[in-house]
Amino acid sequence: MKAHVYVSLKKTVLDPQGETIRAALPGLGFQGVQAVRQGKHFELQLNSGVSPEQARAEVERIAREVLTNPVIEEFSYRLEE
Numbered sequence: 001m002k003a004h005v006y007v008s009l010k011k012t013v014l015d016p017q018g019e020t021i022r023a024a025l026p027g028l029g030f031q032g033v034q035a036v037r038q039g040k041h042f043e044l045q046l047n048s049g050v051s052p053e054q055a056r057a058e059v060e061r062i063a064r065e066v067l068t069n070p071v072i073e074e075f076s077y078r079l080e081e
Contacts (some may be wrong), residue, residue, distance in 0.1 A: 001046040005067055005077045007038030013072045040069055046079040055079055 018036040063075040
């Protein structure tokens, strides 16, 4: 089983890297983008034999305790067989 964890800044936190990308897009010929938020993607390969419930609990704990700064970041994830 594989877990995909997506970490991004909370909506209330300024994203200077995303704003820099958004500001550069018109100069590169892209006119249809109003906002950009950047983030991180992690792929976790889980041990075989882990139940979906165990996988969810473990991935949430890893994301909360290791992969994110809970003061400024939030996460989402999806599991894949």
